[in-house]
Amino acid sequence: MPVQVQFSEADFEALKAVEGRIAVLLPPEGAIPALARRLDRQMRGALKRAMTREAWQKLKPGEALDLAFPAGLAAEAVQLVKLPKRASVTEARKAGAAIGRALGPEGVTVLAAGQAKVVEVAFGLTLRGYRFDRYQSERKTPGPVTIMADKPDAATGAFLPLAAVADAVAFTRDLVSEPANVLTTTEFADRLAQMKDIGLSVEILDEPALEKLGMRALLAVGQGSESPARVVVMQWQGGEKDSAPLALIGKGVVFDTGGISIKPAQGMEEMTMDMGGAGVVAGVMRALALRKARANVVGVVGLVENMPDGRAQRPGDIVRSMKGDTIEVINTDAEGRLVLADILWYAQERFKPAGMIDLATLTGAMVVALGHDNAGVFANDEKLCNALLKAAAREGEGAWRMPLGESYDKLIKSNLADMKNTGGRWAGAITAAQFLKRFVKDETPWCHIDIAGVTLPPAETDLAPKGASGWGVMTLNRLVAEMMES
Template sequence: MPTLPTLEFRPVDLPSSGTLVVFAADGMALGEAARRVEEASDGLLAAAAEAQGYKGKRLATMTVPLPRGLDASALVVVGLGDLTKLTEADWVKVGGTIAGALPSGPNRDVTVFAETPSGPLTTEQSLDVALGLLLRSYEFNAYKTKKGDDPEPAPRKVTMGLPNAGDIEARWEAVRSIAEGTMLARDLVNEPANVLGPVEFAERAAKLADLGVEITVLEPDELERLEMRALLGVAQGSERPARVVVMEWKGSQSGAKPVALVGKGVVFDTGGVSIKPAGGMEDMKGDMAGAAAVVGTMHALASRGAKANVVGIIGLVENMPDGKAQRPGDIVRSKSGQTIEIINTDAEGRLVLADLLTYVQEAHGPNVVIDLATLTGAIIVALGHHHAGMYTDDDTVAAQLTDAGRATGDLVWRMPLGKDYDTLIDSKVADMKNTGGRFAGSITAAQFLKRFAKDALWVHIDLAGTAMAAPANEVSRTFGSGWGVRLLDRFVADYHEDGAADVPRGPAA
């Protein structure tokens, strides 16, 4: 995990060095501390804004190097726009915008006057800004060789100037845990597949034991004994053996049924015998982003001591076109006993999830099951890169996840399920086939998984467009975004902590 800035929260005055950050609302409206900066610099802010046409619009920045009348090396203004329209997710973006606007240089100290024209930021707003600042600071440079003899720059020290800093420190470690979980997911997705195979991925997930997570790693002999033959069928074309990792966090004192998080972990997906086109295939190192989100979430929950019972399970395989690989036309028997006709070996993630869904229900009796997978390109065609597709028959849990997504910025959009779509995966020679054809591809994939969810309160999230190779934004600048960790952490925090009762079912969609 990369070296992150250190953050402090305390009352501050004008800094004697480093970068000073102030906020401005629409029309260059300033808070009290920013007005002190304006006085000390003899009207520098107003003059610079007029010269640059800067008006304090939301997330717009203005940088003034070596500001007169101040000892700071640079002055950065971050726009807030209309204060009445800023959401929790917007404040996280503000923090990311700050990190992106900081100048490089030997002096790494940063002071943020955390106030608006209406007064100091609230505790929640301050924590959101700090979270965004950490997330934007993430870089993945593990494989870049150092150039020259210059030492690595020291971590930034960021001081957020606040009069109410006392109550923030107590909550900051929990927020930092969420940031670390998100960045762990990013690290996993960003790793090349020659480094991170199923065995290596399992070893990294097993490190969660250091945080009190109970770890069980299932190897091929045990998977065969458990009759996970749909999952093993995907792995049989690779020389690298499959792994399933079960991670249990038991933080509730009430004995509540666990939340189950199920992740697709195809460490590299060639498509198998139904091989993918060469263009862009390198991105298929990220086909394990669902599993990465589950591991990152388990890290966040354990690190902050979530008072909930959560089980994470990930299926780790590599899909390769070896002579031992499964073929179109093969029929496999899943752990549930249902048979599957293989139409396309590139529709492999759903085979992995099918056995995991059966296993987690039988072994753990969860309250709610949420599976996450970079499952289809079709969801990107439907929703682009800004929402993940969500499938469930339950209105209540759909609303809960939608609200958690809006709060955190990990957005989900509910997609349809129905019998007419389900018939598209009926097979003439088996119980079902593993793809329903070109049309409604993401929906028929969800319908496939639904057949293994049985009567569970179940949600499928297709994050193919949001978790890997998504466009850069205010808080994510690398191939892996860590999408899903903040969503799932918030869902658990809002609805399943402190021994909360089972999620009530809404009317069927």
């Protein structure tokens, strides 16, 4: 569950009585807000003394230090958070994240009087305060957050759309963090179906329906698993009735052993995150519904499990896609592109989208190329790509454009079929994107985002604890807002 935030009037008597944590937003230098001065007097000058120390002066905007068991207060700690009066959105979110990082079951009261970007502070706090601890005996679920602001009613209203996005990011992180014995393909589909309650139209296609549609590439990936393949279609109709939708497409491999081309044991436990693309699509659709976006968007996710079994597809198999093209399976661990090939084609045939974006934890080559700081973006359309990169930059989610080109096609040429599913080691992320491009119609503006490196980074980030990041929910929500609602 996302952190719950409420805004209230600044109340000095209530602040004195807080027994847990207090966080105070303070400028790097100069006069401090009136209520903070009053708090400083109650603490016998401890705030101002701390602000003269080298430890405070070395902090960057958005960073913090703690004063434990402050004199004159009931609180167990007062956190001093450095934030300029004219802070940027990034600085404000980092300041909130510093509070969220220290958030415990006792909660926190934040003194934000005099701070203009209090809503962005709340957003950063909510994102960084997230925890996934449902399988731990000693849970450390964050307690309540009260933010004392100048205009709490206005802040509450302004925070609503950001709260919707924070809820959606938490939803995506939860999905990515779930173990595969819990988040099976059917459980995943059921959780998405529950979003009918917030206004989404949700349709689940089972294996007979997928067979009838000709999605043999997708079905082949999951045929070695006892967990049946599913395709889930989510629709949000908030725009003009006849306006073509934006289509969001997600790879949802709930666990990836590599199939017959089995992966090494080391690190395989992280392959619960191979449904990250589907998780992001689901999160974006949730955000749009919760904030009642004025746009038409459809999300299509393919849910399978890639397991070795007597029924599993083999290297050397040839499968036919929904489009009709044949694919020689060289490596069963290059399975995500087979899933995407069919649902990319399905989305275009059914919805005739104005644009299409797919997300997938597709290649280890992407991690080698860009590490864990940037997702790789491939595109056939300059306008859509530039808008996507701009949205990612404004949300602080790293994205870097990668090349496409006909010269890479020769690497996926097959002697037996129309193409093969992998071009080998060299330019692996590019040949994967080049493969997907064959299932995108010339008239469809399209971006492919390889999120292999950013979905489950090895360390905490500015706005997320160690674990699932939810990368992409904020970017795509902003893209919809700027391209379709402005």
